[in-house]
Amino acid sequence: MLFIFKYINKKSWFLLGYFALFLESVTPIIAILLQRDLIDKVFIEKQYEEFPMILALYAIFFFGPKLCFTVRRVAFFHISYHLQMSLTNDFLLKIYDMPAAIFNKEHVGKLLNHIRNDIADASDLSVNQILSESVKNIFTIVFLSYSVANISFIMLIVVITVAIIYYVLLHKFGEKTKQFSQCVKEEKSNISIAIEESISAVREIVAYNRQDWQLKNYEKKFSDYFKAIVKQSLFKNKILFLSEPFLLGTKLVVILFGGMSVISNKISLGEFVVSFTLVDQLATELGQLFEQVLTGKRLVASVECIQSVMGKDNTELGSIDFIDNIKSIQFKDVTFSYSPDSTPVLNNLSIDFPIGKKIAIVGESGSGKSTIAQLLLRSYLPDKGELYINDVPVNCYGKQYSDKISVVFQQPHFIPSSIKENLIFDKEYDQLDIENVCKEMLCHDFIVGFPNQYETQVGERGTTLSGGQKQRLALSRAILKNTEVLILDEATSALDTETEFYVQKNIDKLRKGKTTIIIAHRISTIQNADIIYVLDKGNVVAQGTNESLMTESPVYKKLYTFQQVI
Template structure:
């Protein structure tokens, strides 16, 4: 029963996942006229789930039937033996009735236990997968005696001879012998072709992964010797793919600093050019934004993500195309807010927009996981053919 219950739960989870995926991408499905294809996939998933449920029900039915057969067979045996004993004069009729009453009582109780056992096994099968997830241990953990960071770090970052392969692509190095030192308060821009290792540097700095060789240091502390939560508390991230939660706008901004006052939340929203459109929502800041922020445009979602980072007020700021989904007017407002936010804090930017890159203190050109060149915009336009080509392609330069 447990094995079949687990299979049935897995098939049901597959069905729900497919439905969630399709509904979240419903416009794409309709745009490519894939309704029939997705309906077929869902129908097959439901059929698989139904087949698994039927298998589980059959096993439970066999278990129940076997239990009932044994129980009532036992009652019949007691009755048969009792009648023989009564006819032989070894038992009175009253004693036989008492034994039959006891047998029926025990039999019905045993039948209930059989049914309960089936339910327990069904629940155990459903819990097996959950137990696996609960028992899983993260590969990135705090050391037994982590080094302690101050309440607010200076923001000196050093990438020291890093080589890193993603576990899913062990044959391909995302970064190779990468070294870079970033001074406190400095603004660094990473540019390069897709797959050059720009986002990987963010992953390592946030310690979502550990490098195979080399190390990353923050204020002289190796990240491997720090508690990941204490490390990440010092870093603010504005990702390219904005993540909003199924909550109100206020709650989404508060993820930056839970417990912040309403005035602080609104100040962060104003700095991110989000206050105006948030006040126009039906319940203002308390409007439910829908699952993954579906009630907002892409630019509005990105401004809320920026407000979240502003509210956190971190000493280290990571911007991954932070203005990529904004119109020209919103970009101008947000860029002004970003310039104020970046003052006095270490900032690393992944960007292709010329205005952002030109204002960086240094630009690091990455190519195939290696540092190809470092310098200002003018220096790289003169000395780096790759940067000059990227500028021509991405910034419309000749």
């Protein structure tokens, strides 16, 4: 609950909620106590003139709680809704701030399950159950106990005994309840992962005719989930089987003591009826409180699932404001591997990139080209050595660093929105500027060919677009952002040779005087670069222009010659 309270930002609503809760707890007890006067004064003592007043008060105190219940539910629902929104916002921010090395180990389906189920459950259980229903149960139990004690202290002792038995049961079954909840959540998460994989890989599944295999995998996951649900349900039934007899026994004991008290004229008939009703209600409230405490164990399971992600380390970024222009980019003796037990991808790499130039990085697959881009983006930090921007380690800069560098990947991401929304990404651009950039990237013509033109919906992850169309739109998006450094990581690999030639030519024109780093396999993409770095086994083995490398670098010449052959 301490974890939950940090995210509750609508605490003022508690005043309204608890005021309604207080009235909801008290008014039914007053209605029950009025039954004593109804029986003793009206029916036994025949004071019929009291009947209209008692009936009117009974109606008020009987139906009043219904209004209070509605107000309470609305107030606590409001708190729960904003809690869920606040938790989800912080959860997403945590994902954004999480180091890539940690994030890559978290399955997307599992993260989605945390948001859809664990955060939703934690918000509902903490507010609508623990802070609302449980508090109401406690208030009602206190008021009922006081009312019962005024009629018969022995009956109160009986109820206290039942409460102690409930406490023993709670201690016995509480931890098991948490374990079963965690098991169910884990299996439910596995189902989410299986479904997410089935949908995201639908093309590969159909292409390889693996539909039956995928369905069997899902059925197995669902079977495991079903077994976990059955075990949890059987355990709940076991708790009910052991606890329900105590409720029935309590009522029988009250009838015994109450009946004997009426026979011996210690209490009136009205007091007996009221005391039985009060104790019956008290036993019910104790049972509900017992259920709420078990609900608390489920809450613990949900919160622990959330904390398993929220408790991870953030990316360690500095606080230096990046105000100046980028004047230097230096890799100094950088060594990096994606996991501690793997071979380093970069090995004592040292590069001093010239600023304002067109820079190319080439090499065979696995030579470390894309890793350089990832380090420049601060997705990862070097294991050894340092990456400096303006003679300052990149991790020392604040979030403004991201405004200095943009990137276009081989497979760019698109949100399920319009083409324009995917181009501007919540920035403000003049429509004419957008169209001019799209013309330069050779995508304006196919955009206006759509019925809705720039308002055309691209579908989930841009599924309505071809690979070449997505790459040209991503290039337009990056050119519009107009950052000091632009990284193109196989950004034109889906384009035909002619289209690529004109796109690259236009990029050179638009990016003249700015730093553009091109990572590519195709030598034709980078032949006119101001400087080309040749990577082999995580280090620079040659650098220079295309002409000089053809005569001085066997590795570069091999790449060039092989591509000419194929």
